[in-house]
Amino acid sequence: MTRVHVLFFIQDIPLSKLQRLQTNGCVRDKRSPRRSSYLHRAKPGVAKPSYLCEMEITSFEDFALNRQLLNAVADAGYTEPTPIQQKAIPVVLGNHDVLGIAQTGTGKTAAYVLPLLMRIKFAQGTAPRALILAPTRELVMQINEAIGQLAVHTDIRHVAIYGGLGPKTQIERLQAGVDIIVATPGRFNDLYRLGEIVTKDLKVMVLDEADKMMDMGFMPQIRAILEVIPRKRQNLLFSATFPDKVERLSSEFLEAPVRIEVTPQASTAQMVEQVIYDVPNFRTKINLLNYLILQESFQRVIVFTRTKTNAENVYKFLARKVIEAGNVRVIHANKGQNTRINSMEAFKEGNVRVLVATDVAARGIDVAEVSHVINFDVPLIYEDYVHRIGRTGRANHTGEAITFVTMAEEYHVAKIEKIIRMTIPRRPIPNEVEQTETPFDEKQDMLREIDEQRRKEDPTFQGAFHEKKNPLAARATKRPVVGRGGATRAKSGSTSGAGSGLKKRSTSGGPKSASRSASANRGGKKPRSGRR
Structure with a gap:
């Protein structure tokens, strides 16, 4: 049993269900700010105020979900909400933007799908009212399957659109009318450009596995989608980790979000x-x-x-x-x-x-x-x-x-x-x-990789085999030889001995060097004495 402290707006909730919330510890909070951009004119018999809730969440009944959703939850075998569901569902129901940090396998899909279904309630029109973006086809199919499981007692329509398959069937589903789209960013943009997706009625956008989207380079596609959907909407971002790039995305994508973190960042499953x-x-x-x-x-x-x-x-x-x-x-x-x-x-x-x-x-x-x-x-x-x-x-x-x-x-x-x-x-x-x-080749590959890793940590590091890789540096250590005109020079091209007044038969040059110089002079070649 977890005691959850959340501040959220009750919106479009019948007063009968509000009374149940009040008995569970929700009281009117007059000091809390209102987000007028998300609140619309109240209907008769509907509660609109902000409520500060201190609730002991023991079952899905405590969320004031409708009977269709509660039946679906029971059919799915869920007995009590997970920590991410306990904290996220009331906040999402309150129409806040959410930044959720939770590992996979913690029930985060249901944490946003249940309040999303509660908001949509039933099929209406042909244009989608919610968009869920995920990085891979497999995750898109998994989310769509979860929606189907939880919406089984409703007439809410949902479709998964992703690449790898021809778009014909997906287009037919869109044309027949849909309430929720689950998509990969690339295929969504493709069908939008074809005029098959109408975005004017979108009220909620979800980014799932945002960290993976950043790793896979989806940011340009996501920005393109943000340009064509209504500005007044609820935004939900979920990620298993929270690196800097996801933090930048959240600041760009979310408006005054409620941050929900059920485990430390990038922690691994306790089980x-x-x-x-x-x-x-x-x-x-x-x-x-x-x-x-x-x-x-x-x-x-x-x-x-x-x-x-x-x-x-x-x-x-x-x-x-x-x-x-x-x-x-x-x-x-x-x-x-x-x-x-x-x-x-x-x-x-x-x-x-x-x-x-x-x-x-x-x-x-x-x-x-x-x-x-x-x-x-x-x-x-x-x-x-x-x-x-x-x-x-x-x-x-x-x-x-x-x-x-x-x-x-x-x-x-x-x-x-x-x-x-x-x-x-x-x-x-x-x-x-x-x-x-x-094997020798595999060992060499590993050593090269280790060198590369060390360079990342120390840019001045030149490798375990630096001398072999840099022959000039190796030759610079060899003995000097006597060049033309008796000047001593190193094989590396060093001129440290030039102009030092050394004789042709220098100690460092050896007799062979001297004889080569002498033979060159006998052949008519004069030593260079400077620029003419």
């Missing part, structure tokens, strides 16, 4: 045990993965790789050597949309035991009982670590997140540990796992 294996090379990573996958406790596993190439290589190895081909699937950006959807559904339904994925797919995987997440590669976008391991330990289930780390990846692990404010424990590689010798 997830994290561990690191120090692994010398790629082949040993494969051997360790082989060993772990065969353990009985690894019931449902997601293996994350940094690149599409590694994802394919890991998938082919597992399908060929470790488990039956039908028990493992791979999803990445090069896979067709239908293939990705089918693989995700098979994994959710338990027909596939192991899913190999790149970070592109990380945000769209919502499976309650993932036993293990294996980071085959350490992510280079450090916040992605939080999102990766957030695939396990969901919905009060425990999980384990395992990360394979080579010496070239230690730099990135240190950065991740700084973000999540903890040191990830290390575990020795089991004796049963063969640790192979690192």
Whole structure:
């Protein structure tokens, strides 16, 4: 039971439901400011004042949701709201802009979908009244599925629009009339330019997984969307992490937002045990993965790789050597949309035991009982670590997140540990796992990567093999030779000996140098004595 302190506006709530709110601790607060841009003329029997609420949230009944939504919540098996729902739902119902910082798997989708459905109430007209933007197709489908689950007892219409598929079906759905659009920014802009989306009735805009949108470079598309939607609207921004770029976006996108943070920034799920294996090379990573996958406790596993190439290589190895081909699937950006959807559904339904994925797919995987997440590669976008391991330990289930780390990846692990404010424990590689010798080329690649990391920290650092890489510097240390006219010069081109009055047979030059100089003079070449 959590005691929540929130200040919010009750708007379009029947007085009968207001009385229930008052019995739960809501009292009139005359001192609170009003946001006139969002309040409209009161209707008979409807409450409009601002209320200061101190409520003990024990069930969804405490939010004064309508009966259709409460029935849908019960059908979905939700018994009591999560912390983000406890804090966000009253504020969103009060028509405030919201900046929500919460990990994946904390119920944040329902935290904005429920009050959004409460505001829309029923189907009306043909133009959308709410827009939800998400960075990936998988997340768009997941959000749209959640809306369908919670709006099952209403006639509210919703559609998911995203790339990778032809737009014909999506256009037909839009033309038939829609109340909520869930979209990726790129496809939304495409259909808007075709004249298939009318934005004049939009009252609410949601940015979900805002940090990932920034990482994927969606800011220009988001700004283009902000230019074509009404200025008077409610804005909701949710993010698992809060880096500087998301802070800049929030200042640009939100108006006097209520900040809701249920966990420290970039913290990792409390139900997830994290561990690191120090692994010398790629082949040993494969051997360790082989060993772990065969353990009985690894019931449902997601293996994350940094690149599409590694994802394919890991998938082919597992399908060929470790488990039956039908028990493992791979999803990445090069896979067709239908293939990705089918693989995700098979994994959710338990027909596939192991899913190999790149970070592109990380945000769209919502499976309650993932036993293990294996980071085959350490992510280079450090916040992605939080999102990766957030695939396990969901919905009060425990999980384990395992990360394979080579010496070239230690730099990135240190950065991740700084973000999540903890040191990830290390575990020795089991004796049963063969640790192979690192090939020369792979070792050189790792050393070069380490050099590059050190340069990031120290711009003056010139590399572990600086002398080999800089032959001029190496030659500068060699003995000088006697040049024409008896001047001593270093092979590097140094003129430190020039004009010093040394004889042809100098001690440092040696007899060979002197004889070469003499033969040059015998051939008719006169020593240079200066500019004529």
